[in-house]
Amino acid sequence: MKLRAVTSNRNKAREITAFFEGIAEIEHVPMECPEYRDDDVREISRMKAEYAYAKIGRPLIVDDTAFCIDALNGFPGPYAAYVHDRIGNRGILKLMENERDRKASFITAITLATDEGFFVFTGELEGEITTAELGTGGFGYDPIFIVGNQTLAEITTEDKNRISHRARALHVLKEWLMNDKDKNH
Amino acid sequence: MKLRAVTSNRNKAREITAFFEGIAEIEHVPMECPEYRDDDVREISRMKAEYAYAKIGRPLIVDDTAFCIDALNGFPGPYAAYVHDRIGNRGILKLMENERDRKASFITAITLATDEGFFVFTGELEGEITTAELGTGGFGYDPIFIVGNQTLAEITTEDKNRISHRARALHVLKEWLMNDKDKNH
Numbered sequence: 126m127k128l129r130a131v132t133s134n135r136n137k138a139r140e141i142t143a144f145f146e147g148i149a150e151i152e153h154v155p156m157e158c159p160e161y162r163d164d165d166v167r168e169i170s171r172m173k174a175e176y177a178y179a180k181i182g183r184p185l186i187v188d189d190t191a192f193c194i195d196a197l198n199g200f201p202g203p204y205a206a207y208v209h210d211r212i213g214n215r216g217i218l219k220l221m222e223n224e225r226d227r228k229a230s231f232i233t234a235i236t237l238a239t240d241e242g243f244f245v246f247t248g249e250l251e252g253e254i255t256t257a258e259l260g261t262g263g264f265g266y267d268p269i270f271i272v273g274n275q276t277l278a279e280i281t282t283e284d285k286n287r288i289s290h291r292a293r294a295l296h297v298l299k300e301w302l303m304n305d306k307d308k309n310h
Numbered sequence: 311m312k313l314r315a316v317t318s319n320r321n322k323a324r325e326i327t328a329f330f331e332g333i334a335e336i337e338h339v340p341m342e343c344p345e346y347r348d349d350d351v352r353e354i355s356r357m358k359a360e361y362a363y364a365k366i367g368r369p370l371i372v373d374d375t376a377f378c379i380d381a382l383n384g385f386p387g388p389y390a391a392y393v394h395d396r397i398g399n400r401g402i403l404k405l406m407e408n409e410r411d412r413k414a415s416f417i418t419a420i421t422l423a424t425d426e427g428f429f430v431f432t433g434e435l436e437g438e439i440t441t442a443e444l445g446t447g448g449f450g451y452d453p454i455f456i457v458g459n460q461t462l463a464e465i466t467t468e469d470k471n472r473i474s475h476r477a478r479a480l481h482v483l484k485e486w487l488m489n490d491k492d493k494n495h
Contacts, residue, residue: 160346161345161347197401201396211382212385219405
């Protein structure tokens with residue numbers, strides 16, 4: 126089976142390709158989808174998939190990830206990439222100075238678009254915001270997001286791909302693809 | 311002449327109605343337009359207008375405002391409303407601690423949609439970020455945005471409507487409406 130992973134982010138494409146190795150062939154389509162502003166990452170993912178499917182017309186997946194910090198009322202949420210680009214981890218750590226509640230979570234919503242319809246799968250990873258950047262792996266907020274006793278930038282890509290929000294969403298998608306779809310719907 | 315002001319923000323609608331008093335009748339249409347994520351506020355405004363015009367089919371205006379802080383690489387930009395809602399002026403002041411460069415600007419892009427096409431008008435207001443909130447008027451970032459020696463929250467609505475980014479964009483629009491359109495295009 127062949128799936129197109131529609132994303133302009135090479136890091137994501139690499140993570141997805143590694144995940145499906147031996148199960149599905151992933152073709153990276155580096156297309157920019159217009160992204161709606163919406164507070165719900167599931168909705169954003171679905172709208173992107175509709176756009177991409179209208180253009181490509183073949184089975185594809187798109188994903189969208191939100192990064193939500195409890196003490197900041199869910200900020201940066203679906204604008205995680207923009208916010209990281211502008212104020213970086215330094216900005217987030219500054220906003221979190223003196224905050225006791227360090228809880229945060231990543232939520233990924235993956236939409237599978239096929240001629241049978243659009244199916245949204247989500248995965249969540251809960252953790253906490255560190256007080257300083259730790260580790261050199263990963264990307265984005267990984268160095269300031271700690272799960273257990275290590276940040277996502279301190280663990281190997283393989284370990285990250287096992288526990289990450291995206292991995293969890295991909296896992297649900299994989300189960301769905303491997304089962305008889307009719308049983309689920 | 312009657313113009314529909316399409317916005318879910320009552321403060322904006324009030325500012326626009328006050329501005330056009332005696333020139334055009336403004337009908338507030340409190341419709342939510344889906345908003346694309348885009349770094350260019352002109353583009354966001356135009357896309358919203360296309361959506362609204364497809365629904366309403368009568369002359370209308372929509373606007374979109376970005377708030378750009380130089381030292382934060384343009385953050386929060388077009389996500390001004392979301393960011394204000396989540397981290398507030400307190401968050402911005404925290405991010406700006408120890409920053410020497412306090413320059414910031416509001417940019418409003420208003421799109422007029424008519425059966426003759428879509429026309430985008432912009433207005434900009436330059437100022438600086440204060441080190442504390444000052445004043446009780448206005449809304450949003452007004453208490454931390456200083457122009458000359460007062461914040462936008464310290465001046466009257468009338469004064470704000472004379473100098474604001476939105477007023478400047480509305481002014482260009484008003485001139486355009488009052489002149490023979492054919493001369494301009």
